[in-house]
Amino acid sequence: MPDILPRRRLLAASAAALPALLAIAGCRSAEVFAGPDPLAGRPPLSRDVITLQAVIAAEQAMIALYQVAVHGDPRPTGRARGLEGLLAQHRQHLGQLVARLILPSGEPSASFSPSTSPSAAPTTGPGRVTIAQLRAAERASATNLVRRLVTVPPDLAQLFASIAASDATHAVALGG
Amino acid sequence: MAVGSVTGLAALQAALAAEDAAIFGYGVAGAHLSGTRQSAAAQDWTGHNEARDTLTAMISGLGATPVAAQAFYQLPFAVGDAASAAALAAYLEDGVTRAYLGLVAVSDQRLRTFGAVAMQSSAERAAFWQGRTQAFPGLQAS
Numbered sequence: 131m132p133d134i135l136p137r138r139r140l141l142a143a144s145a146a147a148l149p150a151l152l153a154i155a156g157c158r159s160a161e162v163f164a165g166p167d168p169l170a171g172r173p174p175l176s177r178d179v180i181t182l183q184a185v186i187a188a189e190q191a192m193i194a195l196y197q198v199a200v201h202g203d204p205r206p207t208g209r210a211r212g213l214e215g216l217l218a219q220h221r222q223h224l225g226q227l228v229a230r231l232i233l234p235s236g237e238p239s240a241s242f243s244p245s246t247s248p249s250a251a252p253t254t255g256p257g258r259v260t261i262a263q264l265r266a267a268e269r270a271s272a273t274n275l276v277r278r279l280v281t282v283p284p285d286l287a288q289l290f291a292s293i294a295a296s297d298a299t300h301a302v303a304l305g306g
Numbered sequence: 307m308a309v310g311s312v313t314g315l316a317a318l319q320a321a322l323a324a325e326d327a328a329i330f331g332y333g334v335a336g337a338h339l340s341g342t343r344q345s346a347a348a349q350d351w352t353g354h355n356e357a358r359d360t361l362t363a364m365i366s367g368l369g370a371t372p373v374a375a376q377a378f379y380q381l382p383f384a385v386g387d388a389a390s391a392a393a394l395a396a397y398l399e400d401g402v403t404r405a406y407l408g409l410v411a412v413s414d415q416r417l418r419t420f421g422a423v424a425m426q427s428s429a430e431r432a433a434f435w436q437g438r439t440q441a442f443p444g445l446q447a448s
Contacts, residue, residue, distance in 0.1 A: 215438075215439075222442070275422075276423060284412075285411070290422075291418075292425075292445045294426060295403065296441055298429060299430050
């Protein structure tokens with residue numbers, strides 16, 4: 131391999147000479163490389179990602195609301211058992227939504243977990259969530275998802291629509 | 307799952323075909339139901355007729371000819387009692403839900419919204435006949 135060292139020297143020399151060559155040519159690095167400027171910081175998140183993040187946050191809030199309703203009921207009633215079934219489906223929603231979220235490296239993502247803990251509902255006291263509140267939340271969620279699905283890619287729109295339909299059935303199951 | 311390349315017209319025609327199948331199927335199911343469940347089936351049958359008329363008008367409005375309903379539809383399983391009639395109704399509603407979900411994948415935002423709203427009604431009816439809700443109506447087998 132007698133030619134390796136000369137080639138390495140050539141490469142090193144080229145790298146070292148690049149700024150000088152660019153200066154001679156009157157170019158700046160941003161004009162030479164058409165891609166994103168690595169020195170400009172993290173690129174902004176796309177609109178679809180921001181929408182998905184908002185939907186995930188809303189699903190987490192729904193789960194937290196259900197958890198308060200379920201765990202706030204001191205007796206193992208039929209109501210609590212019924213709510214657990216709906217809660218399980220919301221966890222499935224969250225799992226699918228989180229699976230679609232691909233964030234650039236360095237973006238915080240630890241808060242997006244399908245297994246939202248009961249402590250994630252700090253604003254509502256135990257047992258203070260009524261069926262009417264859950265029903266209203268389900269209706270609002272269905273409406274919100276339909277509003278958001280018009281701008282996202284088709285596969286994500288279908289997921290939003292399916293979750294919205296599920297939420298609509300939950301509202302009916304809750305009595306309205 | 308439907309894909310974005312599906313045209314709005316094709317998705318509308320698919321929804322119309324699903325509604326026609328549901329209208330036929332509810333006629334079969336209703337004959338094996340009684341009482342409040344028969345009333346529910348009659349109400350759902352009426353709803354599907356109205357949806358068919360809406361879709362027919364939308365397709366005609368696009369300058370196309372709506373697909374014609376078939377004279378007979380092959381049932382997915384034998385229907386001979388109330389339980390199988392309810393199962394058929396649920397099956398039909400799942401089919402309608404999937405068809406409207408196809409509309410959600412088209413580029414036209416109004417059609418997307420129309421499909422998403424319509425599939426909520428069919429999902430609610432499916433939940434009634436199945437006696438349970440689904441996590442992902444239209445995306446999963448019943």
